[in-house]
Amino acid sequence: MVPPAFILVAPQMGENIGAAARVMANFGLTDLRLVAPRDGWPNPAAETLSAGALPDVVTATVFGTVEQAIADCALVLATTARPRGMEKPVLRTAEAVERLQSTPSRSGILFGAERAGLPNEAVALADAILSFPVSPRFASLNLAQAVALVAFAIAEADASGPPPTFEGVGAPAPREELVGMMEHFEAELHRAGFFYPDAKRVPMTQNLRNAFTRAGWTSQEVSTFRGAIKALALGRGKARVRRDADDAD
Amino acid sequence: MVPPAFILVAPQMGENIGAAARVMANFGLTDLRLVAPRDGWPNPAAETLSAGALPDVVTATVFGTVEQAIADCALVLATTARPRGMEKPVLRTAEAVERLQSTPSRSGILFGAERAGLPNEAVALADAILSFPVSPRFASLNLAQAVALVAFAIAEADASGPPPTFEGVGAPAPREELVGMMEHFEAELHRAGFFYPDAKRVPMTQNLRNAFTRAGWTSQEVSTFRGAIKALALGRGKARVRRDADDAD
16 A cells, blocks of 8 residues: 555644654654645654654644545545534545455545544545544544554554564473473372372373463473472472571571 | 453553544554553543543543452453563464454553563563554554554454354453463462572563463362362372371371
8 A cells, every 4th residue: 555644634732743643653654744734844843743753753744634635545534523514425444445455546544633624625535534433432632642543453454474573482392291291290299199089190191281282382481490399398498497597596 | 342441550651541542443442451541641632532431431440559450350461572582372463363352351451661672571461562563663563553553453343253262162261360370370389489580570470471371260179270280289298197197007
């Protein structure tokens, strides 16, 4: 997908513009457009809140009208939480992202100002309305938060497979190692009198084996746990020696 | 799904706490937990930025430790953009929301502080890491934005119907029980000299906590394992008595 333009219509607070730019940069989006920003441009508060996204990572371009700002867009979506009574499809985020993905050229997403939201004239220029599942009793999303949700949804749809910077959990240990660990544990528990009376042995062993098997431990974790069993089984003596030494002090 | 608790660990700026509360209210979430907020609580800046969410729509509860804040949680997710080198599953938002939906009791989602993110000790207490597809070159999400993404993803999933829940394995134990078990185990291992030299304590404890947390044990399994620890810790004496008796025969 061609990365969409994020178009803020008559934004008021520089802080919100900056926070919007920051979260766009978080999700690899760079085309920010400002229609008639109240306090002019550039805006020091916007740069501060952008945490380094402005002016270099995200490019902000100022336009006089919505029409100019969307001139190169083949698809335009309008974000709003309010019913409009307009003959216009209302999309959930997932559907909206599908529309963006299937548009071969530039798309634009309109965001309204802090108080007023998008004016009807701007909504009228959009192909569809993008609506968030907000609580009807607390529906007013912060501007930068609305930008965050759309940027995130686009990046989620673009990302396929696990995040490259993370290592997943290692493979579970070969079953032989797991069984060895469980047998070691059971042997020590037997020596400690855990399976008394003897009728408890089978159900208790089964419970423990179910729990350990489901845990999916790696070879390293199995090995650490065997060390822990050994310490508990043998360490008691050490502790006593140490306590005796303490007593002698 | 039981609405998850959103847990901010050592948050610094009241503004971010307020913005987080606001977007929680936007998506119908009300259980905000603060672990050791830097500037104390209540916080006037938080109330201002919450746009009316605090103190009445969203309830903020202050805790001293992460362990206390997650005590009643059966599933704990840690949000972080940073690789950790921990043996812990890394989930995309959609998978994370499925896990939340299939957990029949309370879940908690951990969010780190503005600069430092989540400390490793907090991540070690989580079942899985929730990772956003951020740009590697601009990875630092604003705290309230991270909260917004999760709140939104939960509301989106709720709006589109839950996936079927898993059957067969019981629900994971409340986190309080799991933490109690791990602390019990660690205390006995300490007495047995397992954490020697002392520099081993932190990495060993983290490895064990990761392994136990990932295991997803039920209350019954946690209880059985505590019995086993107790037997190993106390049983040595019994075994010796028995062996002494054998010797006397």
